[in-house]
Amino acid sequence: MNVLVVFASKHGSTQQVANAIATALRRDDVTVQLRPAAHAREPLRDWDLIILGGALYSGRWHRDAHRFLRRHRRELENVPVAVFGMGPRTDDEDAWRRSRAQLDRALAKRAWLSQVAVTVFGGVDPPRRARGDRVRRDLRDWDVIERWAASVLSTVARR
Template sequence: MTGTVLVTYGTTNGSTAAIAEAIADVLRKDGLTVESLPARSVTSVRPYDAVVVGGALYAGRWHKDARRFLRRHRTELAERPLWLFSSGPLDASASQRDIPPVRGVQRVMTRLHVREHVTFGGCLQEGAKGRVAGMILRSGKGGDFRDFGVIRTWAQGVAEALTHE
């Protein structure tokens, strides 16, 4: 593939954005042209030949910006190679086992013929926005559970799929 890849994401505190940037960096190193943008700022997917969408998980739901992005662009996304990732478990579970997509993401996967979905560990640290985030942090359950080695390996698989099409 010689086109442009969009890596887009829905995030509140920046953890999912950092994952998206790591994915974009791997794709670029493999020679792909990549744009990485917040989902709410993408007005069209027509300029892109493939798309990776990430959403932070909150109470078992994908971030609203990621959900809205998929709804807004569903027709065009169905015509392109599409990968999804979630970020969110605030424990080591994402590194220990495959975590299936939440129900809403599973429905989208079927409708849009998503190539693959993966769940990465999340990150919630002091200074995070939101009442619920504050409660989680006060309970001592925050932390950074992202494994950038695993993230880069997954992104390498996406790059290989795209460069061999």
């Protein structure tokens, strides 16, 4: 299976998640390419699955993720796409629900997308310049991320 993992990241945490997904898929003998959304400009051909992840900022999904979907709309209509957003930095239900609602709102404009999975992963505080600041919060759960990648793969393999 050929999988393209595309990410839209500002401070790198979404890129790290995309990287972990690519690594997990490769362990399953999947051929994976990993690209920043802003550089994924060539026509999309021969992908069995595309995984698109983007950070949420101020209620909006990263614009490179939106641009990727706009730019490739025609080609994406027939490819299964799994989507993830990043992410709440406090582990409470409201924060998770808010982030999920933001991602759902972003995707509502893309009814044509063949979504096979949509999820939100925990986020990470941006790097701080000032010393002595409190510890960066990191709500990423790498087991959850790997399990999600595996479940997406089996969903697509069953189709």
